[in-house]
Amino acid sequence: xNRSLFSLFTNLPIERKLLLVSVIPVLTLVILSxxxxxxxxxxxxxxxxxxxxxxxxxxxxxxxxxxxxLETGFRGFVMTAExxxxxxxxxxKDRVLxxxxxxxxxxxxxxxxxxxxESVQKLIQQLMRDKDELIEKVTQGQADQAYHYIEAGxxxxxxxxxxxxxxxxxxxxxxxxxxxxxSSAEDRAYLMGVIVGGGLLALGLMMVPLxxxxxxxxxxxxxxxxxxxxxxxxxxxxxxxxxxxDEIGSLTRGMHAMSTQLRDHIQRIxxxxxxxxxxxxxxxxxESKYRxxxxxxxxxxxxALGPRVIFSNRYNWxxxxxxxxxxxxxxxxxxxxxxxxxxxxxxxxxxxxxxxVPFESVFRFLHADGNIRTxxxxxxxxxxxxxxxxxxxxxxxxxxxxxxxxxxxxxxxxLATLGQVAAGIAHExxxxxxxIGSTAALLLEEFPKGDARQSDVGTILKETKRLDRIVNQIVxxxxxRELVPASVAIGELLDESMRLLREPLRVQAVQVDLPSLQDLPSLQxxxxxxxxxxxxxxxxxxDAVSPGGRVRITASTTxxxxxxxxxxEIEDNGRGIAPGDLPRVFEPFFTTGKRRGTGLxxxxxxxxxxxxxxxxxxxxxxxxxxxxxxxVPLSLHLQTSNA
Numbered sequence: 141x142n143r144s145l146f147s148l149f150t151n152l153p154i155e156r157k158l159l160l161v162s163v164i165p166v167l168t169l170v171i172l173s174x175x176x177x178x179x180x181x182x183x184x185x186x187x188x189x190x191x192x193x194x195x196x197x198x199x200x201x202x203x204x205x206x207x208x209x210l211e212t213g214f215r216g217f218v219m220t221a222e223x224x225x226x227x228x229x230x231x232x233k234d235r236v237l238x239x240x241x242x243x244x245x246x247x248x249x250x251x252x253x254x255x256x257x258e259s260v261q262k263l264i265q266q267l268m269r270d271k272d273e274l275i276e277k278v279t280q281g282q283a284d285q286a287y288h289y290i291e292a293g294x295x296x297x298x299x300x301x302x303x304x305x306x307x308x309x310x311x312x313x314x315x316x317x318x319x320x321x322x323s324s325a326e327d328r329a330y331l332m333g334v335i336v337g338g339g340l341l342a343l344g345l346m347m348v349p350l351x352x353x354x355x356x357x358x359x360x361x362x363x364x365x366x367x368x369x370x371x372x373x374x375x376x377x378x379x380x381x382x383x384x385x386d387e388i389g390s391l392t393r394g395m396h397a398m399s400t401q402l403r404d405h406i407q408r409i410x411x412x413x414x415x416x417x418x419x420x421x422x423x424x425x426x427e428s429k430y431r432x433x434x435x436x437x438x439x440x441x442x443x444a445l446g447p448r449v450i451f452s453n454r455y456n457w458x459x460x461x462x463x464x465x466x467x468x469x470x471x472x473x474x475x476x477x478x479x480x481x482x483x484x485x486x487x488x489x490x491x492x493x494x495x496x497v498p499f500e501s502v503f504r505f506l507h508a509d510g511n512i513r514t515x516x517x518x519x520x521x522x523x524x525x526x527x528x529x530x531x532x533x534x535x536x537x538x539x540x541x542x543x544x545x546x547x548x549x550x551x552x553x554x555l556a557t558l559g560q561v562a563a564g565i566a567h568e569x570x571x572x573x574x575x576i577g578s579t580a581a582l583l584l585e586e587f588p589k590g591d592a593r594q595s596d597v598g599t600i601l602k603e604t605k606r607l608d609r610i611v612n613q614i615v616x617x618x619x620x621r622e623l624v625p626a627s628v629a630i631g632e633l634l635d636e637s638m639r640l641l642r643e644p645l646r647v648q649a650v651q652v653d654l655p656s657l658q659d660l661p662s663l664q665x666x667x668x669x670x671x672x673x674x675x676x677x678x679x680x681x682x683d684a685v686s687p688g689g690r691v692r693i694t695a696s697t698t699x700x701x702x703x704x705x706x707x708x709e710i711e712d713n714g715r716g717i718a719p720g721d722l723p724r725v726f727e728p729f730f731t732t733g734k735r736r737g738t739g740l741x742x743x744x745x746x747x748x749x750x751x752x753x754x755x756x757x758x759x760x761x762x763x764x765x766x767x768x769x770x771x772v773p774l775s776l777h778l779q780t781s782n783a
Contacts, residue, residue: 172338179331186324193317199243204306206236212578214271218278218286256309260302267298440536447490449473456536461507478504493530496521514540577604623666623751625776630695630706631657637674644682653692660695664776669748676741677710677768684714705773717760725758
C-alpha cells in the first residue's frame with residue numbers, strides 16, 4: 141500500500157506536489173483550530189464555575205453578617221431600651237431571609253448545600269421569633285426576661301448551630317472551588333498541549349511532502365547522472381526510461397529519445413538541443429517557484445554566513461517592522477532587535493557559531509511606531525568548513541500572541557487565587573469588624589463629653605473603617621470586570637477628574653498642564669471605571685511631586701496593530717521610581733512608600749485597562765519623573781463570557 145501511495149505521489153506533476161504541501165498544513169490548522177475552540181469553550185465553562193463559587197461565598201458572607209447584625213441590634217436595644225438601636229436589627233431582619241432564599245437558589249443544583257441553607261433558615265426564623273418576643277416585652281417595660289436571656293446565653297446555642305451549619309457550607313464550597321481550579325488547570329494544560337502539538341504536527345505534515353518531492357526529483361537525477369558518467373568514452377549512453385507521469389518521467393523519456401536519435405541519425409542533434417533548452421526553462425521555473433515559497437512563507441527565514449546575515453525573506457522584514465519592498469542590507473536585521481535583547485542575542489549566536497551547534501533564542505523586534513513583536517528564532521548549521529565560513533539557516537516565528545495569552549492566563553490564575561483569598565478575608569474580617577464597630581459606637585455615645593476614653597474609642601472606630609476600606613479594595617481588585625460601555629469624550633472625562641482632585645492640587649500647589657482635547661474622537665468604554673483609572677494615576681502623580689511641582693497630561697490618536705485608539709500620557713517631575721522597583725509597580729500590594737494606600741491602585745488600573753483590551757505602561761527615572769502611558773481602543777468588543 142505504501143508503494144502504491146508513493147507511486148501515485150510520484151506520478152503527480154511538480155506543481156500539484158507543491159500545492160499538496162500547502163493544502164495539508166492548512167487542513168491540519170483548520171482541525172487544530174476546531175480543537176482549540178472546543179478547549180477554549182471548556183476553559184470558559186471552568187471560569188464560569190469559579191465565578192459562581194465566588195458569588196456563593198460572597199452571598200454566604202453577607203448572610204452571616206446579617207445574622208450578626210440581628211444579634212448586635214437585639215443586644216444594643218436590650219442594653220439601652222432605645223428604639224434607635226433597633227434599626228440594625230430590623231434592617232437585618234427585613235433582608236436576612238431574602239438573602240437566605242437567594243443563597244438557596246444559587247446552590248439548588250447541590251442538594252447537600254441546599255439542605256444546609258434550609259436548616260440555617262429555620263434556625264434563623266426560630267432566633268428571630270425568640271428575639272421578637274423579648275423585644276415586645278422590653279417595649280412593654282418587662283426587660284428582666286431579656287436581661288436573663290442575654291446573661292444566661294440562651295441564644296448562644298442557636299447562634300452556634302447557625303455558625304456550625306454555615307462553616308460546613310463554606311467547607312463544601314471550598315471543595316467545589318478546589319475542583320473547579322483543578323479542572324481549569326487541566327484544561328489549560330490540555331489547551332497548551334494542543335497548540336504546541338498541533339503546530340509540530342502541521343510542521344511535520346509539511347516536511348513529509350517536501351521530503352517526498354525532494355526524493356522523487358533527486359533520486360532519478362542521480363540515477364541518470366550515474367548512467368551517463370559510466371558510459372564508455374565516445375559513445376552515447378543508453379538512458380533508461382522511468383515509468384513516471386511527472387516531469388521527471390518526461391525528462392527520462394526525452395533523454396532516451398535523444399540518445400536513440402543520436403545513435404540513429406546525427407542530424408537530430410539540433411532538435412535535441414531545443415528540447416534541452418525547454419528542460420532548462422522548466423528547471424528555472426521550478427527554481428522560481430521554490431524561491432517564491434521561501435520569500436512569501438508565513439514565517440521569517442534568514443541565512444547567515446558566520447555572524448553576518450546574508451539573506452532575509454520578505455516576512456522576516458515584516459516581523460522586524462521594516463517595509464519588505466525596500467532595498468536593505470540583511471545585516472540591518474540586527475538593528476531591528478530590541479536594544480535590551482540585542483547584546484544577549486549576539487552573544488548567544490556567536491557562541492553557537494563557535495561551537496557549531498544549533499542556535500535558539502527568544503527576543504523582541506522593536507518597530508519604529510513603538511510596537512513590539514516577540515520572536516522565537518532557531519537556526520542550524522548546514523555547511524561545514526572553517527569557523528569563518530559556517531552557514532546557518534534560520535527561522536523566525538512570531539509568538540507575540542502566544543506570549544500575551546500566557547501572560548493573561550497567568551494573570552487570570554493569580555486573580556482566581558486572590559479571589560479566593562479575598563472571599564476568605566471578607567468572610568473572616570468583615571463580621572468581626574461589624575461587631576467591633578457597633579460596640580465601639582455604643583461605647584462612644586455612653587462616655588460623657590471630655591472623657592479621655594472617647595479618643596481611644598474614636599481611634600478604634602477610625603481603624604475599623606480603614607480595615608473595611610482595605611477589604612473592599614482587595615475584593616475590588618479580585619472581582620471580574622463587568623463593563624458598561626458608553627460613548628466617552630476623553631477631554632471631558634479628564635476635566636471632570638481634575639475637578640474632583642482640586643483639593644489635593646491646591647494643598648500640594650501642583651501645576652497641571654492639560655491642553656484642549658476637543659478634537660479627539662469619542663471612544664466606547666466604561667466611563668466610571670476609566671475615570672477611576674485617571675483619578676488613581678493623577679493622584680499618584682500629585683503625591684509623587686514636591687510642593688510646586690508639575691503634572692503634564694497629553695492625549696493623541698494612535699494605532700496599535702492596525703487598531704485605532706487614544707494614547708493618554710500623564711507625566712510628573714517627581715521623585716521617580718527606582719529601576720529595580722519599576723517592573724513590580726503593577727503587582728498587588730506593592731508600594732514605593734506612598735503615605736496612604738494598600739498597593740492595589742495600579743493593579744486595579746491594569747485590570748480595568750486589560751478589560752478594555754488596552755495597554756498601560758510606566759516609564760520612570762529616579763529624581764527626574766515618571767510617565768504613565770495608557771492606550772485604549774476606540775471600539776470596545778465585549779467578550780461572551782466573564783473571562
